[in-house]
Amino acid sequence: MRKTSKSVLFLALGMMLAPVSAIADNVTITVTNADGVQRQELAEVPVSDVYAKLGIAKGEPFIVKNALGQQVAYQVTYDGKLLIDASVRPGGTADFTIAPGTPKPMKTVVCGRQYPERVDDIAWENDRTAYRVYGPALQRTGERAFGIDVWVKNTPDLEVEKRYDTELSNHPKIEELKKAGKTAEALEMEQATTYHYDHGYGLDCYKVGPTLGCGAPALMQAGEMVMPYCYKTYKILDNGPLRFTVQLDYNPFDIAGDKNVVEHRIISCDKGSNFNKMTVWYEGLTKPCDMAAGVVLHSEDTKSVVYGKDYVLYADPTDNPTKQNFQIYVGVLFPGDVKEVKEMMYAAPENGNAGHGVGIVAYKPGEKYTYYFGSAWSKNDVRTLNEWKLRAEETLNALRSPLKAVIK
Numbered sequence: 001m002r003k004t005s006k007s008v009l010f011l012a013l014g015m016m017l018a019p020v021s022a023i024a025d026n027v028t029i030t031v032t033n034a035d036g037v038q039r040q041e042l043a044e045v046p047v048s049d050v051y052a053k054l055g056i057a058k059g060e061p062f063i064v065k066n067a068l069g070q071q072v073a074y075q076v077t078y079d080g081k082l083l084i085d086a087s088v089r090p091g092g093t094a095d096f097t098i099a100p101g102t103p104k105p106m107k108t109v110v111c112g113r114q115y116p117e118r119v120d121d122i123a124w125e126n127d128r129t130a131y132r133v134y135g136p137a138l139q140r141t142g143e144r145a146f147g148i149d150v151w152v153k154n155t156p157d158l159e160v161e162k163r164y165d166t167e168l169s170n171h172p173k174i175e176e177l178k179k180a181g182k183t184a185e186a187l188e189m190e191q192a193t194t195y196h197y198d199h200g201y202g203l204d205c206y207k208v209g210p211t212l213g214c215g216a217p218a219l220m221q222a223g224e225m226v227m228p229y230c231y232k233t234y235k236i237l238d239n240g241p242l243r244f245t246v247q248l249d250y251n252p253f254d255i256a257g258d259k260n261v262v263e264h265r266i267i268s269c270d271k272g273s274n275f276n277k278m279t280v281w282y283e284g285l286t287k288p289c290d291m292a293a294g295v296v297l298h299s300e301d302t303k304s305v306v307y308g309k310d311y312v313l314y315a316d317p318t319d320n321p322t323k324q325n326f327q328i329y330v331g332v333l334f335p336g337d338v339k340e341v342k343e344m345m346y347a348a349p350e351n352g353n354a355g356h357g358v359g360i361v362a363y364k365p366g367e368k369y370t371y372y373f374g375s376a377w378s379k380n381d382v383r384t385l386n387e388w389k390l391r392a393e394e395t396l397n398a399l400r401s402p403l404k405a406v407i408k
Helices: 002-022 046-052 138-142 160-179 182-193 385-400
Strands: 025-032 039-047 062-065 073-076 081-088 093-100 111-115 123-127 129-133 149-151 215-221 224-226 231-239 243-250 253-255 258-270 273-281 289-298 305-308 312-315 329-335 340-350 353-363 369-377 402-406
Touching: 025 039, 025 081, 039 046, 039 402, 046 081, 046 093, 046 402, 073 149, 081 093, 081 402, 093 215, 111 138, 111 182, 111 243, 123 149, 123 160, 129 258, 160 182, 160 402, 215 258, 215 273, 243 289, 253 353, 273 289, 289 312, 289 329, 289 369, 305 340, 305 385, 312 353, 312 385, 329 385, 353 369, 369 385
Parallel strands: none
Antiparallel strands: 025 093, 025 402, 039 081, 062 093, 073 081, 111 123, 123 129, 129 149, 215 224, 215 289, 231 243, 243 258, 253 258, 258 273, 273 369, 289 353, 305 312, 312 329, 329 369, 340 353
16 A cells, blocks of 8 residues: 555656656747748747747746847737747748747738728738728629728838728818818828828729629639629628638528528738738538639720739739829739639629639538638839739648747
């Protein structure tokens, strides 16, 4: 009996001491780039492992430093990941040290929110581009705006909040001038304040309407896309400084004999990326159904399209090609299974919308399908369609071979 008691005691002591001995003053995360090209993107590790190794409680602050000893920005996501913005040379590694403590204020590079003051738009941006989707308040007006909008920018700074504020605050003044017959003054103020003109930092000149816009999904029925309307409810899951994530849930619809099918989307946008991650699934769908995801093709230019086996890219001519004289590069990437990539043209153009370039996916009930959509601007970081093609192909390669991050 005594031997048994001593064995139990030693075992209990060992269990008590083991976690303490495993606790470290700091931990190192090594990020490895196995590719032969430079990589600059967010590396991910389970944040629970960091808490455990540091011996701190969930939610307690910590500091992340690079190999030079400088503090770097990080983010803990809604799904338990620690994000670190990592730059890693070809075939190289980058080390980051994490220790308990209160970090310096971090600059927010990616963020978004709902704008109830602008018919429930949800808009978000990173250091390259801004996007928006339309909400229930717009749907109630009867306006048909289905897809995802693009706002181009040529600054890494946050622009969306300022654009909305300037546009909305000056609109009543413009209307007053028009009512007073002061047309020239109204036009001058509108040109000076609207976000449909470039004031040196970008603008909104992308046409959406009743289309997929830039990257929206749609189930297929009898060879036609059943496009969703505006979102019904939303939940912002992450809001910077390095990643924005939103869940959108749509109104029920009927398709292929199934009633009250509900579309769900989770969209995330990372610092430094031209592409958003889209995960979509359908609740209430009982049979396999083809799904399309793609970009609208406008009648002003239906030829500047590139179809690859796993992507569709387009040089969009903007809402006023002859006066804007630049292009918006849009595209959708399919790192997972895709049946085909093709064009689906309308019998006759509708308000300048000639059709779509899409990827067709064999969607199975209950699955979550992930693809990527994004954009660039010829006056910013991608000058030509050839550059856009290279950016898309390198992004696909990176998605299929992500940076490997290991906690030591």
